Amino acid sequence: xxxxxYRNGERGIMTRIVLTGNHAAAYAVKxxxxxxxxxxxITPQTSVIEKLSEFVENGELNVRFIxxxxxxxxxxxxxxxxxxxxxxxxxxxxxxxxxxxEVCWWAAGARLPIxxxxxxxxxxxxxxxxxxxxxxxxxxxxxxxxxxASDVQEVFDLTIQAYKIAETVNLxxxxxxxxxxxxxxxxxLDILSQExxxxxxxxxxxxxxxxxxxxxxxxxxxxYPEDYMxxxxxxxxxxxxxxxxxxxxxxxxxxLSGRRYGGTVEKNMCDDADMVLFIMGAASGDAIEAAxxxxxxxxxxxxxxxxxxxxxxxxxxxxxxxxxKIIGTFDRDISLGCGGIIGVEVRAAxxxxxxxxxxxxxxxxxxxxxxxxxxxxxxxxxxxxxxxKGVRFERRWIGLKEEFEEGEINV
Amino acid sequence: xxxxxxxxxxxxxxxxxxxACPGCGAELTLRxxxxxxxxxxxxxxxxxxxxxxxxxxxxxxxxxxxxxIAFAASAAAASGIAExxxxxxxxxVNVVVWAGDGGxxxxxxxxxxxxxxxxxNLFYIxxxxxxxxxxxxxxxxxxxxxxxxxxxxxxNKGFKKDLPTIMKAHxxxxxxxxxxxxxxxxxxxxxxxxxxxxxxxxxxxxPCPPGWRFDSSMTIEVARMAVLTGMWILYEWDRGIFRLTGxxxxxxxxxxxxHVIEYLKLQGRFRHISxxxxxxxxxxxxNKWEEIKSLIGxxx
Amino acid sequence: MDRVYAPISRPTxxxxxxxxxxxxxxxxxxxxxxxxxxxxxxxxxxxxxxxTDGRVSIDYDYCKGCGICANVCPVKAIEMVREE
Numbered sequence: 001x002x003x004x005x006y007r008n009g010e011r012g013i014m015t016r017i018v019l020t021g022n023h024a025a026a027y028a029v030k031x032x033x034x035x036x037x038x039x040x041x042i043t044p045q046t047s048v049i050e051k052l053s054e055f056v057e058n059g060e061l062n063v064r065f066i067x068x069x070x071x072x073x074x075x076x077x078x079x080x081x082x083x084x085x086x087x088x089x090x091x092x093x094x095x096x097x098x099x100x101x102e103v104c105w106w107a108a109g110a111r112l113p114i115x116x117x118x119x120x121x122x123x124x125x126x127x128x129x130x131x132x133x134x135x136x137x138x139x140x141x142x143x144x145x146x147x148x149a150s151d152v153q154e155v156f157d158l159t160i161q162a163y164k165i166a167e168t169v170n171l172x173x174x175x176x177x178x179x180x181x182x183x184x185x186x187x188x189l190d191i192l193s194q195e196x197x198x199x200x201x202x203x204x205x206x207x208x209x210x211x212x213x214x215x216x217x218x219x220x221x222x223x224y225p226e227d228y229m230x231x232x233x234x235x236x237x238x239x240x241x242x243x244x245x246x247x248x249x250x251x252x253x254x255x256l257s258g259r260r261y262g263g264t265v266e267k268n269m270c271d272d273a274d275m276v277l278f279i280m281g282a283a284s285g286d287a288i289e290a291a292x293x294x295x296x297x298x299x300x301x302x303x304x305x306x307x308x309x310x311x312x313x314x315x316x317x318x319x320x321x322x323x324x325k326i327i328g329t330f331d332r333d334i335s336l337g338c339g340g341i342i343g344v345e346v347r348a349a350x351x352x353x354x355x356x357x358x359x360x361x362x363x364x365x366x367x368x369x370x371x372x373x374x375x376x377x378x379x380x381x382x383x384x385x386x387x388x389k390g391v392r393f394e395r396r397w398i399g400l401k402e403e404f405e406e407g408e409i410n411v
Numbered sequence: 412x413x414x415x416x417x418x419x420x421x422x423x424x425x426x427x428x429x430x431a432c433p434g435c436g437a438e439l440t441l442r443x444x445x446x447x448x449x450x451x452x453x454x455x456x457x458x459x460x461x462x463x464x465x466x467x468x469x470x471x472x473x474x475x476x477x478x479x480i481a482f483a484a485s486a487a488a489a490s491g492i493a494e495x496x497x498x499x500x501x502x503x504v505n506v507v508v509w510a511g512d513g514g515x516x517x518x519x520x521x522x523x524x525x526x527x528x529x530x531x532n533l534f535y536i537x538x539x540x541x542x543x544x545x546x547x548x549x550x551x552x553x554x555x556x557x558x559x560x561x562x563x564x565x566x567n568k569g570f571k572k573d574l575p576t577i578m579k580a581h582x583x584x585x586x587x588x589x590x591x592x593x594x595x596x597x598x599x600x601x602x603x604x605x606x607x608x609x610x611x612x613x614x615x616x617x618p619c620p621p622g623w624r625f626d627s628s629m630t631i632e633v634a635r636m637a638v639l640t641g642m643w644i645l646y647e648w649d650r651g652i653f654r655l656t657g658x659x660x661x662x663x664x665x666x667x668x669x670h671v672i673e674y675l676k677l678q679g680r681f682r683h684i685s686x687x688x689x690x691x692x693x694x695x696x697x698n699k700w701e702e703i704k705s706l707i708g709x710x711x
Numbered sequence: 712m713d714r715v716y717a718p719i720s721r722p723t724x725x726x727x728x729x730x731x732x733x734x735x736x737x738x739x740x741x742x743x744x745x746x747x748x749x750x751x752x753x754x755x756x757x758x759x760x761x762x763t764d765g766r767v768s769i770d771y772d773y774c775k776g777c778g779i780c781a782n783v784c785p786v787k788a789i790e791m792v793r794e795e
Contacts, residue, residue: 036495106484221465
């Protein structure tokens with residue numbers, strides 16, 4: 001049970017407790033007052049649903065909990081519930097996300113404000129339970145909003161914010177966090193009270209397109225070519241709107257909790273930086289530490305942490321690109337046959353505006369491979385070296401075993 | 412004034428002028444299912460003939476709310492709706508899955524099994540036209556022995572999955588078979604099931620003129636003959652008690668049943684069936700009825 | 712909350728148009744023979760037979776000409792005739 005903490009002059013009594021990332025998500029979901037939860041267990045998501053089950057069984061959470069027989073059914077069940085106006089939650093990882101993939105597209109296309117936690121985990125084969133980001137990024141074409149937390153506090157904050165974002169733009173929201181590094185690591189965090197969350201997330205308004213017996217209509221009929229495209233276009237517009245909604249929700253939540261992250265990106269030491277590294281997830285903490293170290297040595301480096309991968313924060317990327325000598329991108333994922341996903345999209349955003357900043361793409365941490373502060377120190381030093389040499393583009397895999405060097409300069 | 416109108420509700424919930432084939436057995440069955448369930452009904456329809464019968468955006472043929480859903484997911488989506496409507500305080504809303512045989516016995520079986528095991532308060536109705544008709548008559552797990560389909564051109568070598576028995580093994584409170592030639596039986600069973608809380612499974616024979624190869628005017632004759640030969644058995648498992656219904660009640664005695672050839676000869680999909688295979692089918696039917704004999708009056 | 716352009720379809724008679732044009736054979740009721748049993752109304756899959764006046768009539772805009780009504784009529788009061 002949370003214990004009352006210190007009195008904060010701005011907010012009154014705050015509650016400060018220690019939780020794992022998964023439990024923080026469970027607390028956030030409980031406070032958001034869902035009507036239906038449905039999930040299927042998969043490592044490392046299990047403690048999310050176990051904690052939620054505990055809340056249900058001890059009467060703290062009044063919700064219908066459907067213990068489905070697969071992830072495909074988990075997404076279908078929350079989709080069904082959301083289609084009649086319920087607030088819902090599900091969570092999964094890796095193989096589970098891929099199994100429910102078809103239904104995820106259905107959820108987005110049906111414009112249902114579903115919130116899903118994704119404890120990011122590498123995809124088999126070979127079997128792995130450790131973190132990388134390929135699983136959640138498979139959703140990037142589907143219309144899902146993809147937000148990513150970097151620590152336990154942010155898992156809690158983002159999950160609550162996700163409901164507000166989802167219900168404003170009528171698109172489902174996936175909140176990602178790293179397996180074990182965040183999901184199973186205990187950190188201190190502030191949790192909001194039920195009254196505060198109720199003020200932030202008022203009772204869900206039932207959208208016009210949700211099924212009701214008073215006004216019978218169908219959702220999802222066969223649609224001919226002359227009509228289909230506009231549905232996708234409306235989702236496109238909703239994603240664009242989400243860029244502003246994510247920022248305004250972050251600001252509103254900041255008023256309430258005292259914590260603002262910066263919206264679609266969180267900029268660390270970027271204002272006067274010559275070199276900025278774009279990165280998503282828990283490893284950003286190490287990158288920020290590395291940047292602080294190098295700043296003390298006089299190197300003007302910054303870290304721009306991506307919080308929203310969809311909608312992609314092109315404008316923020318441009319703002320940084322306009323003011324730096326070189327950009328680095330760090331991908332804890334790989335789009336095989338193409339490149340690091342963040343790398344490719346950052347380059348595309350820069351090109352959209354006709355800018356010509358060099359971008360160095362770094363790939364690492366895949367399958368849960370450990371990332372240390374030292375790795376990011378070496379990355380920044382590499383960027384510095386390449387910048388002086390006038391290199392426009394390079395792609396580097398970090399930490400490959402020696403026999404795999406292939407002539408690429410490994411950091 | 413016909414008595415029929417005193418028994419059968421007049422309101423139509425399937426609007427005419429939809430994309431169903433002329434003589435569609437499924438459409439006729441759904442017409443009665445919805446008459447029995449009424450307007451406070453939410454339907455879940457996976458990929459199947461009915462998802463096309465509805466007609467294209469921005470119009471639809473169904474005068475009840477419908478969620479179209481992915482092929483394998485109907486029972487799971489309906490589970491979510493069933494829980495949500497109660498949690499949201501909407502009283503007495505019927506939640507019904509209307510799915511084809513493919514979406515029930517094959518790709519939908521996992522979700523169906525899960526939903527049945529969890530005993531959600533919903534109706535699951537499988538309309539069985541005994542093949543993947545919507546995609547052009549391919550064999551499904553519900554295709555009978557000897558039937559032509561585009562993927563079994565020399566006749567299906569397997570036997571139908573017995574879904575009602577599989578549902579019985581899940582222990583759900585109500586299971587019944589339906590047939591469009593006997594609409595009053597459909598109404599009676601759905602009305603009885605409305606009063607039962609829990610998972611209610613129905614398996615409806617749906618003769619299909621283009622898929623089974625018979626003239627569209629013969630749908631009712633084919634459906635009726637399925638029952639009179641004993642190929643299709645009308646029964647219910649009502650909270651553990653087994654009962655035959657309709658004409659099936661009088662067919663325990665083999666002499667009362669017509670030979671299966673009377674049913675097969677009406678359909679082009681059995682045109683090339685061999686004499687041996689006909690006898691295999693007759694034996695299959697007789698064995699099923701022997702099993703039925705031991706079920707009569709059995710509790711739980 | 713903005714309006715969502717979601718794929719919603721509304722119940723409409725004739726969702727695929729006037730399906731009467733599908734017919735090659737048309738059911739014609741001989742009211743001298745018709746006994747008003749309404750079996751045709753009961754078995755019409757499309758629900759195109761109206762029985763409100765105490766007498767059946769067919770909505771030819773939507774009747775697909777399947778022939779079930781003629782097949783089930785116990786007094787053979789319905790004849791399937793070629794469309795012109």
